[in-house]
Amino acid sequence: MRDSQTFDEFYAGTVHRVIGQLHAMTGDRAGAEDVVQEAYARAWQRWDRLSGYGEPEAWVRTVAYRISVSSWRKTVNRGIAHRRHGAGTAVPAISADYVAVVAALRKIGESQRRAVVLHYLVGLSVSEIARETGASQSAVKARLLRGRQALSGHLSEAATGPGPEEATSRA
Amino acid sequence: MREDDLERILQQGSAAIAEAARPKPPEVIRARGNQRRRRKAAGTVLLALAIAAAGGGAYAGVRSGGGQPPAPVTHVKHPSPHVHKITASAAPYETMLPAGKAGSRAAIPWALVGLGWSLTDYSTGRPNAGGQWQQGGGQLTLALVDPDGGRYDIYQQANTGHPWALLAWSPDGRRALLGEVGTDPEQYLKYGVITLSTGSISTFAAPAGVTPEGFTRPDGTSILAVRQAGGTVALQRYTLAGALEATLASHAVGSTPSGCGLACGAISSDDGTTDIWSYDGHLELVNNAGGVIRDLPVPAAGANPSCTPLTWWDGQTVLARCPAPNQQQLWLVPAGGAAPTAFGPPVPSASDYSVQTGAWQLGGAAIYVNESAGSGCPQATGPSGSGIFQLTRGSLTGIPVPRSRGNDGAAVGVINEQLLVLARTGCPDSTSLL
Numbered sequence: 354m355r356d357s358q359t360f361d362e363f364y365a366g367t368v369h370r371v372i373g374q375l376h377a378m379t380g381d382r383a384g385a386e387d388v389v390q391e392a393y394a395r396a397w398q399r400w401d402r403l404s405g406y407g408e409p410e411a412w413v414r415t416v417a418y419r420i421s422v423s424s425w426r427k428t429v430n431r432g433i434a435h436r437r438h439g440a441g442t443a444v445p446a447i448s449a450d451y452v453a454v455v456a457a458l459r460k461i462g463e464s465q466r467r468a469v470v471l472h473y474l475v476g477l478s479v480s481e482i483a484r485e486t487g488a489s490q491s492a493v494k495a496r497l498l499r500g501r502q503a504l505s506g507h508l509s510e511a512a513t514g515p516g517p518e519e520a521t522s523r524a
Numbered sequence: 525m526r527e528d529d530l531e532r533i534l535q536q537g538s539a540a541i542a543e544a545a546r547p548k549p550p551e552v553i554r555a556r557g558n559q560r561r562r563r564k565a566a567g568t569v570l571l572a573l574a575i576a577a578a579g580g581g582a583y584a585g586v587r588s589g590g591g592q593p594p595a596p597v598t599h600v601k602h603p604s605p606h607v608h609k610i611t612a613s614a615a616p617y618e619t620m621l622p623a624g625k626a627g628s629r630a631a632i633p634w635a636l637v638g639l640g641w642s643l644t645d646y647s648t649g650r651p652n653a654g655g656q657w658q659q660g661g662g663q664l665t666l667a668l669v670d671p672d673g674g675r676y677d678i679y680q681q682a683n684t685g686h687p688w689a690l691l692a693w694s695p696d697g698r699r700a701l702l703g704e705v706g707t708d709p710e711q712y713l714k715y716g717v718i719t720l721s722t723g724s725i726s727t728f729a730a731p732a733g734v735t736p737e738g739f740t741r742p743d744g745t746s747i748l749a750v751r752q753a754g755g756t757v758a759l760q761r762y763t764l765a766g767a768l769e770a771t772l773a774s775h776a777v778g779s780t781p782s783g784c785g786l787a788c789g790a791i792s793s794d795d796g797t798t799d800i801w802s803y804d805g806h807l808e809l810v811n812n813a814g815g816v817i818r819d820l821p822v823p824a825a826g827a828n829p830s831c832t833p834l835t836w837w838d839g840q841t842v843l844a845r846c847p848a849p850n851q852q853q854l855w856l857v858p859a860g861g862a863a864p865t866a867f868g869p870p871v872p873s874a875s876d877y878s879v880q881t882g883a884w885q886l887g888g889a890a891i892y893v894n895e896s897a898g899s900g901c902p903q904a905t906g907p908s909g910s911g912i913f914q915l916t917r918g919s920l921t922g923i924p925v926p927r928s929r930g931n932d933g934a935a936v937g938v939i940n941e942q943l944l945v946l947a948r949t950g951c952p953d954s955t956s957l958l
Contacts, residue, residue, distance in 0.1 A: 361550040373542030377534055386545055390553055397557030402620065451537025454530065473527070474534040501527070508525055 355400045364393055367410045374414060377470045379421050380459045392417035411485055414475075422463065457507035465500030468493055621674025629678045629723060632668060634697075642669045643693040643700055643720075666690060666700065666718070679723045688716060688725075691736065694744025695792075699764070701736060701747065717747075717764045728766025736762070740799075740812065741792040748799060750788040752777075757803040759790055759810055772814050777804040789832035791842070793859070800842050800859065802830035807844060809859055818861050822846060823853070831855065843867060 368389060375385035392413045396403055403409045458466045467486060471477045479497070483490045547553075620636060621627050645666045664687045666679040681688055688702040689712070699719055703712030704727075715736055716725040730736060733753030740746040740761065746769055747762045758774035790801035798817065799810045807830065809817040822831040823846050831846035834854075842857045844864075854867035914923050 357550075357554060360554065364550040364553060368547045369542035369545050370538075372545040372547065373538035373540075376541045377538050382541060385541075386547060390547055390556070393553045394556035397554045448533065448537060448540075450533045451540070454533050455537065469530075470534070473531045474538055501530070504530070505525055 355397070356404065359404055360397055360400050363404070363409060367413070368393060371410065371414050371417065374470060374475055375417050375421060377455060377458065377474050378418060378467055380455045381421075384421060385417075388417045388420040389413070391420055415485055418467065453508060454504070457504050460507045461500055461503040462496075464488070465496045465503065468496040469500040469504065472497055620670040621676070623673035626675045626677060629668075629676055629721065632676045632678075632721070633670075634721070636670070637668070637697045641697070643667075643690065644669060645688070645690040664688065666702075668720070678720050679718060679725075686713060691715075692738035694739040695741045696743050699739070699744055701739065703736075715766065726765065730766065731768075734760070734762075735788050737788065737790040737801075739792070741794055741796040743796070748790040748792060748801070750790055750801060750803070752788070752803075759799065759801045759803075759808075761812070770814055772799065772812065773801070773808060773810045773816050775803060775806075789830075789834070791833045791836065794836065794839055798859070800833045802832050802844075805830050807831045807833065807842075807857060809861075820857050820859070820861060821863055822857060823855060823864065824848060831857070833857075 371392075372385050372389045375389050376382055379385055379388075395416055396409060396413050403412055406412070458469065461469075464486070468482055471482045471485065472479075477485065479490050479493050482488075482493045486493070488496070620633055621631060643666070645664055664681045665677050666688070668676040668678060670676070679688075686704050686706060689705050690700060691703050692701040694700065698721065699717050702716040702718055702725065704714045704716070706713040712730075714727050714729050716727045718725045730749065731751070734749050734751045736747050736749045738748055740748055745764070747764065747766075749760050749762055751758045751760050751771075755776055756774055757777050759772045761769040761772060763769055788802060790799055792799050792812065797812055799812050800820070801808055801810060805824075807820045807822045809820055811817055822844065831844040834843045834845055837843045837856055840859055842859060844855050844857050846853055846855050848870065851870045853870040855864045856867050857864040912923050912925060
């Protein structure tokens with residue numbers, strides 16, 4: 354028997370945070386909201402089992418991420434995002450630095466980006482990232498190192514001369 | 525960019541995105557999930573029909589050629605009990621049985637086996653008044669129980685009068701150590717290591733005076749055993765086939781009987797680098813590669829019988845049963861060498877077989893203690909059977925075991941914040957998982 358009250362509390366307590374995390378991973382604000390809500394809907398499907406485990410939030414984050422990298426979902430999300438455009442969403446008070454970091458994240462490899470976000474934003478340790486992503490700890494360490502190096506390179510480029518994307522975002 | 529700057533920028537920006545997000549109300553999400561569930565059910569029926577149609581033709585073709593139908597492709601994943609966090613890769617693809625349902629070992633979702641699962645044995649045999657199995661009738665079953673209460677029967681043994689007793693479950697979840705019960709409850713006739721995925725058992729005879737205690741961690745690739753013979757007591761490591769790997773610690777203890785029953789105990793730490801064992805009134809921390817690390821302070825140190833390590837209560841503290849004359853008490857003993865603290869009150873120990881065998885914690889608060897007084901049927905008077913006690917403010921109160929005979933039961937696990945109890949439901953008759 355699924356317990357809607359515990360699910361609702363879990364949803365209310367975590368959904369904003371997971372959206373923020375997915376945004377950092379994907380750089381797509383509307384898309385992040387959609388995939389995260391889809392992941393929560395899937396979590397509700399199996400809530401009787403998930404609620405008994407220690408980390409349903411990690412489960413939702415992983416499922417949301419997987420949905421987001423699916424090309425089919427991307428197409429659908431773009432359609433949904435398009436329909437949502439102009440629906441009166443709140444404007445986040447994000448800094449120029451954050452916009453630059455997310456833009457740089459989108460330029461590095463997918464696995465490196467995910468590792469960087471899970472480590473520096475979500476606060477997971479190397480072993481926890483390995484568990485969540487299914488990679489070895491040495492692979493996670495390498496992804497973090499190379500991801501950070503690549504990120505620094507892109508941020509340096511942006512600092513010396515912002516491209517059109519960054520200029521538009523900061524406007 | 526410095527690492528702490530990256531962290532700060534990401535967290536501030538992500539928090540702003542999160543704050544501005546306007547997710548749908550939870551009831552909308554649940555409705556979406558319910559819709560997906562219905563679609564999935566309908567899709568499953570359609571897929572089954574499609575497979576039946578396609579598979580039927582293929583199967584007919586194979587049969588007409590005189591060969592065997594193709595074997596189904598199964599994806600058996602290794603269990604990972606040390607992964608305490610569920611991952612998305614495991615859950616969606618393998619499922620547990622519904623609560624209360626029973627299945628075979630083929631139905632075990634190995635990728636999910638871990639925290640919250642229990643391995644247990646139960647019998648439908650008819651012990652005599654002394655608790656020993658009698659010849660004929662009934663059978664013993666070794667079963668895994670999932671956190672939802674589904675049961676997976678792994679091995680069944682007809683009652684021969686010498687049943688296998690479950691002694692330990694390997695930390696990787698793949699094997700169990702069994703002992704064949706003889707006439708002496710402290711001495712097993714032989715030992716077996718069962719591979720849970722296949723049900724096959726490899727047996728070995730322990731050398732004289734050697735008592736296997738359990739598996740090493742983290743993978744269960746060796747067996748810890750205490751050897752007590754010839755005035756020497758030693759902690760040893762054996763292969764799963766019963767061959768000596770190493771002697772980890774050894775002490776001269778004077779004249780001692782061969783073997784050590786309930787007074788012996790040895791458990792491996794989570795990472796497998798150390799072991800704690802009891803001998804001759806001492807509780808000792810030992811390197812799993814060999815060598816004593818420290819003698820742990822325990823109540824009445826040096827007195828026999830020793831404190832016996834029961835389980836790790838957390839990563840740094842061991843729950844131990846420490847006997848005193850006509851009494852016993854559970855203590856929490858820090859592996860770091862700090863002074864132990866009493867876990868529960870001292871309780872009378874009416875006989876050698878009246879012992880506290882473990883403790884379980886529910887919801888971070890309620891604590892239950894198992895006490896066993898032998899394996900016989902519960903009697904109106906005298907020590908026999910087992911009981912479960914709730915520990916509240918330093919005192920123990922017996923709790924009823926519903927549907928049991930004489931409240932005879934022992935907690936063997938925790939499922940969804942409820943105790944999994946192996947209860948005697950008839951006497952002399954059977955035990956049941958409740």
